Amino acid sequence: MDIERATYFTIDTDDRPGQLARFSKRMSEYEINLAGVWSFGTGRGNAEIVAIPRNPNAFKKMIREAGWTFKEGSCFHLIGEDRPGALADTLDLIAQEGINLHAVDAMGFERQYSAYVWCDEGDVEKLRKVLKGW
Template identity: 35%
Template sequence: MSHWQQLTEFVVRLPHRAGELARLTAQLRAAKVEILSYYGPTEGRSADGFHIIPADAEQFREFAAKIGLGTWEESCFHITGEYRGGDLVGTLDAISQEGINIQFVNAFEFGGHMGILIWVDDADVDRLTKLLSVV
C-alpha cells in the first residue's frame, strides 16, 4: 500500500561561487532541518535555483528567515511505498486519466521501496489531492 503527502518545495538562489551549497548544507544540518529532497540547480521550471523539500515546511521557513535566505514555494506530492513493478506507470496513468498536467516528476526505487515526487500545475493541486485520497 502506498502513502502520499502534499509537501512544500522551496527554491533558493545561491551565489555562483565554490562552497555556497556546502555552506547552506552545513547550516541546515546545524539547525537540524530534516531534508527529504535536495537537488539543483535546474533551469526551465519556475526559475533557476536549488530545490529543497524539507520534512517540516514551517521549520524551513523559520530557518530561511533567520539567515536571510530568499525563497519561493511550490506544492509537490510525495508518494512512497513498497516497490511493485508498474507503480510509476499506474500512478502516471491515473493522473493523466483525470486530465491533470504533470510539470515534473522524480521517481526512484531502492531496496524494495519506491518514492515518487510529482509537481502539477497550481490549478491541478486540489484535483490531484482528491485523486490521491481515493486511490
C-alpha cells in the first residue's frame, strides 16, 4: 500500500447552485490542479468545499487573495490493491490503535483502490505511524 500525507482545505460557502462550478473555474484560471475535491451542504443555506491541491502553497495564496474563509488540515491518501477486505484491514488496524476517523472516501479503479482518510489534527502523527507500519 502506498501512503501519502496530504494537505486539505475546507472553504465555507453558500449552498446555492453554481458554487462548485465557480470554485472549479477559479482553479482553472489560476492553473491549480486538485488531487481531490468534495462539496457538502452543511445546513441553513451553508456549504463547504473540501479540496486537496497538488500545490498547497499556490492554493493557499489564491484563496487568501480571493478572501475566502478556510481551514487547513492534514489527511492521508492510501492506494492499494483492490481486493475484498483491503480497506477493512486498514480501518481495523486504525481502530485497534483507538484513532477515530472523521471521514473516509474510497473508490476502486480496476485493480487498485484509492482512499482519503481524515482524523483529528491531534491524531495525525499517531495515524501516520500506524499507516507507516502497515
